[in-house]
Amino acid sequence: MSGPSNFQPKSPILQWTERRLPILGLMHSSFVAYPTPRNLNYWWTFGGILTFCLGVQIITGIVLAMHYTPTVAGAFKSVEHIMRDVNYGWLIRYVHANGASMFFIAVYIHIFRGIYYGSYKEPREILWILGVILFLLMMATAFMGYVLPWGQMSFWGATVITNLFSALPGVGPKIVEFLWGGYSVDQPTLQRFFSLHYLLPFMIAGVVILHVWALHEVGQNNPAGIDVKSDKDTLPFTPYATAKDSFAMICFMIFFAWFVFYIPNYLGHADNYIPANPLQTPTHIVPEWYFLPFYAILRAIPSKLGGVLAMFGSIALLAFLPWLDRAKTRSARYRPLYRQFFWIFVITCIGLGWLGAKPAEGGYVIASRILTAWYFLHFLVVLPLLSYYERPKPLPASIAESVLGKQALPASVKGSS
């Protein structure tokens, strides 16, 4: 995905194939020869980790679908059948259920890394927007996946979230009926959610290809946030990035395994082990942890339509980030003020997540409103103002200099930068 390759396989058979379908050359130029900035830190390993997560979800998901029954009467039972009677079914299901959470942990780190180092800025706007689309697809997939076990939270979560669309004036109720396939969350809803839950990951895989394509076209951003200027600034993807990504990925797997094998139900909700009952509403309907910040924003606004718009707006705003933050300097390392506001923003998001899990009453509502207001102020006021008023620190002359120091560079490189 990074232009023509001069890759020449040694074997005559591969040479024959390569002349007809240069797929090895494509792989070679994308994942072997591809130049990566030499100053990338471990925050840059999450792209590879996310690809791993997607792979795990698709493989475990396909196996689960072989044993799962998408019916109102059979869904809960079939999940328990997987847990009890399918060989290693408990492992496959716990990997899939916790895998969703791991996917979101990785994606949130990946997004915040992009925000910190200004990875959305020129020329990476489309790369960034594809990322926002991937995030939305992930949210839709995860939401529908959580409905499939047909426990109490599945059912009531589906009811609450689909009902949000009824807030839209005029067409709202029609949209909700269309989503449900009837007049309430029922068999048609479960069955179409299963179908879409199987479809969306492959759409994600497709957009991932676009995302990687766009990345390889413009090149990776880096902690210094400056462009690659000479060969000295980069290292080939293999073995450098491959080795670093592998180590990070294995560490991530240890974290993942900790949850799967020792606390597999920690990230889930106990109520989802109660079979869905349309006649009994749980005391607190709480979405999965990765939706909590947005759930808090939804409930912070006193009007239903306002809440829905604020919630979707809070995600949509991300797509406009390249145009809200007009500062020329990319990396927060050289933006002293922006860096502080970045951390305040992180705390705001964590705070919203915590509030999303709390009942919507008393002080929680007030706190949610303050943090919601700050979330929007950060994007709509702070970032545009900072672009004008902030005085960035001087940037290093080159990536190589930022890593190796001035003295480590040969004179020729010094002269060229």
Next chain:
Amino acid sequence: MNKNTLLALGIASALSVASASAVFAADAHAPQPPRQSWSFSGPFGKFDKAQLQRGFKVYREVCQACHSMNLVAFRTLGQPGALGFTEGQIKTIAAEYQITDGPNDSGEMFQRPGRASDFFPPIYPNEQAARATHNGAFPVDLSVIAKARTFEVGFPGFLIDIVRQYQENGVDYLHALLTGYSEPPAGETLSPGQHWNKFFPGHKIAMTPPLDKDRVEYTDGTPQTVDQYARDVTAFLMWAAEPHLEARKRIGFQVMIFLIVFAGLAYFTKKKIWANAH
């Protein structure tokens, strides 16, 4: 720049005060169930087979009067990491239950003694029948109850639990519930069919106190107390909810060892490759 730092800090502290005030808004309704020590907790946890068998006895002689367990098959009582019953014992246990089967050649449903491959049968023909018997209350199925109940741990305990691998909130709650019956405090009135329970959300529970001292006979000398019964039956219910718990923890340890060694190798490989790059 100093002024800016102050401004940023000011905003940050305003936000944290806002969140802190929210903490105080939380009202403590039901008390937190005390944490018990369970043989199956922790990375090397295993079920205590004798305890599971005692718990099963309590289930059969007490709980089973109202509560079904129909996701559990008799055959699973003898699988690895379970109660340790032999094939013969399981056949005997299964045969004590009547299973509705059919239709037969004349189109009738019929009753037959249970087989190892059967699941624990329902107690009532349907939910309405159960409610009619129990003054409107519905005795829930207990197959996954140990995972279907929990309580809120709060900050920072819920984070510490990740590190401690503590996932026994469900069983702690069940044990607390079974031992939490008492007379209602002054000023609280119970309507007929209600009982006071310290740990039940809302405190008014329809289930009659199920356990009494010496109600179930233990032959291995284990004390026949309410606390012990509650502990044993809860452990059994944990097994029922998570029959592969032992295999999960055993395989988990193998996976961990493998991954940690692998990570070590990957780290030194990375270090060697990058030695001259920065």
